[in-house]
Amino acid sequence: EAGVAQSPRYKIIEKRQSVAFWCNPISGHATLYWYQQILGQGPKLLIQFQNNGVVDDSQLPKDRFSAERLKGVDSTLKIQPAKLEDSAVYLCASSLAREGNEQFFGPGTRLTVL
Amino acid sequence: LAKTTQPISMDSYEGQEVNITCSHNNIATNDYITWYQQFPSQGPRFIIQGYKTKVTNEVASLFIPADRKSSTLSLPRVSLSDTAVYYCLVGPIKAAGNKLTFGGGTRVLVKP
Numbered sequence: 001e002a003g004v005a006q007s008p009r010y011k012i013i014e015k016r017q018s019v020a021f022w023c024n025p026i027s028g029h030a031t032l033y034w035y036q037q038i039l040g041q042g043p044k045l046l047i048q049f050q051n052n053g054v055v056d057d058s059q060l061p062k063d064r065f066s067a068e069r070l071k072g073v074d075s076t077l078k079i080q081p082a083k084l085e086d087s088a089v090y091l092c093a094s095s096l097a098r099e100g101n102e103q104f105f106g107p108g109t110r111l112t113v114l
Numbered sequence: 115l116a117k118t119t120q121p122i123s124m125d126s127y128e129g130q131e132v133n134i135t136c137s138h139n140n141i142a143t144n145d146y147i148t149w150y151q152q153f154p155s156q157g158p159r160f161i162i163q164g165y166k167t168k169v170t171n172e173v174a175s176l177f178i179p180a181d182r183k184s185s186t187l188s189l190p191r192v193s194l195s196d197t198a199v200y201y202c203l204v205g206p207i208k209a210a211g212n213k214l215t216f217g218g219g220t221r222v223l224v225k226p
Contacts, residue, residue, distance in 0.1 A: 004157075033214075042201055042216025043158065091157045102148075103214065105157025 002026065004106035006092050012112045018080040021109045025073070025094030031055075033103065034067055034077050035091040043091055049075065079111075087113045118202045123221040132189040134220050136202030139183045147178060147185045150201045152219070158201060162187070189222075197224045 005024040013019050025032050030051050035043035046065065048056040051072040060067070064083070069075040079086055089108040119137040126132045138147070146165050150158040162169055164176040164185070175188040189196060199219040 040218075042219050043214075044216070045214065093157065102160035102163070103158075105159065107155070108157055 004092055004094055004104055006090075006106040006109055008109055009107065010110050010112075012114065013082055014114050015084055016081040018078065019082055019111060020076050020078045021090050021092075021111075023075045023077070023092030023106060025075070025092070026104055029094035029096055029104070030072070031095045032069055032075050033093040033095075034075070035093065035105075037089045037091055037108070039088070046077070082111075082113045084113050087111055118204055118217050120200075120202050120217065120220045122218065123223070125223045125225060126192055127225050128193055129191050132192050132196070132222060132224075134187045134189075134200055134202070134222070135184055136187070136204075137184045138202070138204045141182050141204055142206070144206045145204050146207050147176065147182075148203045148205075148214075149174070149176065149187050150203065150214075150216075152199045152201065153197075158216075161200075192222075192224045194224050194226060196222065198222060 004026055007022050011019055032049045034046045036046050037043040044059060046060045047067045049069040052069045065079055067075060067077045077090060089110050091105050091108045093103040093105040095103045120134060146163055148163040149161040151161050152158040162171055162174050162176045164178055166178050166182060169176045177186045187200060199221050201216050201219040203214050203216060
């Protein structure tokens, strides 16, 4: 079974530039999550989708971050404009839409903002 | 969501048993306890989940006392490849997906 795919794996940009990350969840997983993990900290949930609808985006900085999951499969996370403090690993995870399920994480995209 | 407290780091040696205790004094009735493992440059990986008493799988055991205010993840006979960060999470299980709140985790270093 293929895992969660993310691209790119690494990205370096200058502050005020824009960047986008792509995630392809495990086939059949209705729930998709985006996390931000700053070095030395645990992951922090940014947004959760159920199919193509948003379940929770309470911790998403909506003035600069946006995410979409068109057709309920792939998802993109965008930052515009980026700030220095956005330097982190952005993790995508997916899970089946049933109780007691586990989340499967992708390898992440390491973003460096200069 | 219940707050969790776990040691920042632990050292062990190959072949030993590693026990990581997580405190969650304000755990709610419908909260489950879940542990994830994260290797460098990888996303977290589910290890085990439980509600009460003891749960065991091929990787680890999870011990939960009757008051559920703490839990202990037990890794039997660790190897160098078990060096990772281990996260304890507490929260309800929902059909629409679980909001995981990660703390700082416990960095386990297994030495030869």
